[in-house]
Amino acid sequence: MKKILIAEDDPMLADIYSRKFEIGGFEVILASTGLEAVNKARETKPDVILLDLVLPEIDGFEALKQIREDKNLDKTKIIISSNLSQEDERQRAEDLGANGFITKANFTPQEMIEKVQEALLDN
Template sequence: MKTVLIIEDNPEIRENTAEILELSGFHVITASNGQQGLAMVTDPVPDIILCDIMMPQVDGYEVIRQLKADPATASIPFVYLTARGEKNEVKLAMDLGACGFIRKPFDAGDLIRTVTQCLP
């Protein structure tokens, strides 16, 4: 069973996303902000990370920067979940190493497809 770490500050979105993934056979762990997500990324090491961009304390861009800088976490597939989606934001996300970009609101099929495509 693949483990997904969801880093999302909105509790409703975090819980709904987790439920969709759990119903699709994934093991899900969640963090309510970037700082908490970074602290949770090593035990257990997730197979993929879904992360919001705009969060208090540590935003999604800083989360991926820190993960990609650490050899222990650099290869974990990373997908942004965001309500924003301007071209420059998508480009920055991909330049930082994200393998996917999901715009909120999203449907369950798009979520599962993107997660499945990004998993090794």
């Protein structure tokens, strides 16, 4: 079973994503802050992280940077899930090592699962 860490500070969205990914066959770990996402990533070593950019404590960009600096997590796929969808945010996420970028408003939870599964297939 693939393990996904969902870093999302909106409890309703976190619950929806969690249920959808569990139905999709994933073991789900939740984090509601950027710092919690970094710590849980280090503790649980997920296969993939769905990372919001606007998070309390540290934002998604800083969380992405810290996760990418950890050599134990270098195989972990990280997909940004955000409503910030300007080209500069996408480019910054890519430069920091994100494997994909999903604009929340443009994707259903089912489409998010499909995007995550695609990322896991890419090596």
